[in-house]
Amino acid sequence: MLDKQRNQVVVYKHVEGDSTSLVNNRVDGIVEDRSGTLWICTLGGLSELIQGKPRRFRNHLLAPKESDPVEGRHVSDVFQDHLSNLWVATYGRGLIKLESAGTHMSFLHQADSAGTGENWIYNLVEDRDGLFWLSTRAGLVSFDPRSGRFTRHPMSQLSDAHIFGIYVDQQNDLWLSTEIGLAKVNPKTLSFTRFDGTYGMAFTELLSGFFKDRHGRMFVGGLDGFAEFYPESISAVSRAPEIAVTALSVFGKDIPASTLSTGEAPFSHDQNSLSFSFAALDYADPLRNRFAYRMVGVDNDWVEAGTRNYASYANLDPGHYMFQVRGCNSNNVWNESGTSIAVVIAPPYWLAWWFRIIVAVFIAGTVYAAYRYRLRKLLDLERLRLRIANDLHDDVGSNLSAIAMVSRAAQRAPELTTSTKRKLAEIYDTAVLTSEGMKDLVWFIKPEDDTLDDLFLRMRDTAPTLLGEIPFEFHSPEVGDSAVITIDFKRSVFLAFKEILVNITKHAKANRVEIQIALRNHEFEMVIRDNGRGFDEAARHHGNGLQSLRKRAQLIGGSCAITSSPHQGTTVKFSGRI
Template sequence: MQTPDGVFHNYTIDHRNPRSQGGFVYALAEDRFGYIWIGTFGGGLQRINPSTGDFLYVPHGEKNGHVYPDSRIADLMFDSRKNLWIASPLGLYLLNNQQLADVKLNPESLEFVRFTTDSSEGGMSDNRISTIYEDRNGRIWIGTANGLNRMNSGNTSVDLHIDYVPKNPEKGLSHPGVTSILRDPNDDQVFWLGSENGLNRLRFSGDRVSGVQHYFDREGLPNSFICDILDDTSGNLWITTNKGMLRLNPSDTLMQNIRTYDTGDGLQSGEFTIRSGFRNAAGELFFGGINGFNRFFPDRVQENVHIPSVALTEYKQLGVTVYDALELSRISHIDIPYDARYFEFTFAALDFTYPNGNRFAYFLDGFDKNWSESGTRRFASYTNIGPGKYVFRLKAANSDGVWNEAGLAIPIVIRPPFWQTWWFRLIAVLAILGVLALIYQYRVEKLLELERMRVRIASDLHDDVGSSLTKISLYSDLLREEVDAENRQTLLSRINNLSRELVLTMSDIVWSIDSRNDTIGDLLDRMHDFAMSALSPRQIAVSFDVESLDDAKKLPVDIRQNLYLVFKEAINNVARHSGATEVRVALHNRQGRFTMQVHDNGQGIELAKKSSGHGLRNMQMRANRIGGELTIANSDGTTIQLNTTML
């Protein structure tokens, strides 16, 4: 304590004096007679006469039927009725003013009223009392380790509990441990509560809480552990925490204009102690901390009104520096490749009054919905931002919260991958349309091919089968009218031959359209089988010379059919009209040109052309269908050759 002559008086425990007990001093309070009451943690309740230095020790526990406060005192308070309230881990104690009027009181005769959770009516929410507060209406509020309590008007019981509700936090406190209580200096219906995790603003409607707001470090508090709350003569709140102090206008419920202070502003430490605040009659505020205490007149705290300029100092992509401060000052925008999934800006405010207290806010226009306040953190990072055009905006405030609202802005272009560009999408659309067109064209070609096949089959049926059936019908009519046995036998033989030819023709048509016979190997087997069946009965030798043909290669139906029918007609001519004894069949594929040659050693085509003219015309027609060239030559017999490039 400081005396008028500037000398500090130090009061210590005298172990030789039984009236002086030890323990850490946790609370001090002055009664109306000038005595100082001392609450210690371990040494109980004591009273000292500042003039004489005499101690009076109040016993603790129970003695001679009386209840005394616990030896661990957390808080002391004299209310407006001069009663002494005592907070301890074992409950709340009250000593009325009538007993305190006896200057020469006998401590063992004091009668304390104790309030606990076990009280018969209106008990406390928890015995661990942390703080005591009297509002302007004389109502006593009790902060405990498990919520807030209010005494009734007669101070006989608790008539209101406000608890921490974990599953519904907007209905109660932010934390059960209450550390400080203050009624709003401008609104009697509002109370401010400090807790071990968060600042609480409670609005009352009568005895009912009608609104609760919680504030944490994410709302701008230096720290969420609140140590004490005081108001100044201007109605501002001064709040100490475990990491600095802040000033708050109670009407600023959105915490938009709070001012924070730390060791750079002259605080003894960033960490304060619980219930260490005090405002004297002159309006000076005192707050105790782990390295001493701070005292100041709030209206004399000067603000820094300088609006700070703001600058970008570094830009990184994937942790690698791309631009330094000088380069950033020269460029008009930033190009970012699509695969730079992480980029970061570092920045600074050009105010050097207290640089560590400068604050920042940033906003990526086109991505963020709201400004992000980074506090004193000097960087902003983004991850996995999609391709597009953006603007990075930055503003800063000095240590007293004066913002440069203009700030700065730099355009950003994140390039899309090539598969997301308009030209790639156009090419892709055109490619898809092209594929669809090809598919459509392919299907049309298949339909046309099927139609052509139907026409060919109909034509073959009409030309070959129809002709044969007509002849059979004619011969049948003649047979019905013929009476001569020899002529009837001749007609029957002709009908029999035509029927056999008709069966073979139908077999050829079915074979040619069967997809199981669509390879060159299948065609060669069919040719060989037919040649052997047609020539062997006539004692005509046949040989095959096959060169550079892929047996597994598939042939279209029309090519396979026409090649086979040209070959078949050539073999039939040899068998019926040539008089040959030997036939050589050559099938070659050289330099993309296919040649089929049937050579016999017979009498030549001239001698037999009358009987085979229709067959030669058929061969020429079928050669034309597959884009081939048919030649017939007489040299040591007859050579029929077909050349085509369509194989």
């Protein structure tokens, strides 16, 4: 210590075993508080020079629990806030507040469990809003003494460089001495300005804190010397740089510059891999200009590109896009509006609206042509069926009638023998039966009879002929002429109906028959019951009749079931899909 009155230097050293001596011989800083007390920051703790007692010190923070496993009791800085509270910065033990009674309170950044990041503090200051700013191994950290809360403020511009000193100027801006030079930070916006050779700063590596003399002149030291400046006289204000897209390429092939000047770049569907180059037109320190970009329609948010001034997009789908880019200069002044260029990738012809219309018209035309072709074929089939039915009725039917009439007339000839008359009677019966069968065949073929009503009417008319003298009840729903059926359905149902009634007449010996027809959700069901002698289902033989009924039901998607017991009659349930 320099004693100006005696013009001599007084050296204070640590004396082993003397608790009132300097706590450690390695001194990192000396701070004088508002009361005139000197505080000495050392490797072994904090020493307070007792006023009025030369060479006597009061030492603090010596308890074993206050020691860091790596750095021990290393104190790096002491600061007195605007409320005259004394704060101590340590290596690894965070921030410590000394109380007037000699006690203290520790504040640790909870995220720094190892004590080698936010709790390793080089320097601290207080801004004009009462917020503390700490230079730490983890970078710039703020501390609110009112809440005891730490906040880390990472800055990509520092590139993880250490901050060794912080100073707050009259505008409440923070000045930082760092491994990469001098910088200024606005604590509210955290805008960052670096001062290098373009501002006349000769040193790019600063390793000390700041000192301000009574004239407002600031001093900061580096490896090769120290620099002096007036903080209020240095202006880093600059205008936002103009942003421009300088090049556009497709699959590595450059697009003419005239395309960029129009603000819209049209491409075909096979030109969908694009690369953009862009620039901030600020040449103070162009290598530190930074950019952010996005492709509207592809990117959900801005892509922070740093100093990279190009972007690429591959395999873009057809559509309309907007490439936007914004940037800042080396003083971190951003052009938020930036620039943009519209990108239009045309769809291939098979995805174009006009091609889709042509394909739709072609498909519709094809479907319509197929429909017309099928309709014409159906009409031709209808005409063929009608012609066959008419031919059968007119030619074959009339011939059978003639045979029946001739055979009946020939039977009256007196000269014929009994055997010949019997043969003629058989011919007559065969002709009549064949004629009746021919009527059924003509009815099957005629297209105008393809309705449920015609089917039910035919069944109702046929029942008396087949049952003879057996009384019956016939119940069928009214469906109208619009209920059209297929010839297979008509044939299967009618022939099954005839076969069931014939079996009743031949075998049942019934005196009552009930015929019930029902329609349910396009399902046809016919139930025929008789009160005849019935049979034992367990002992019955499956003849051709039952197999024939089941095959007819299967042909129309249905089934046939027979229920019977001796002397209890028989029930036949025949179903199919209309």
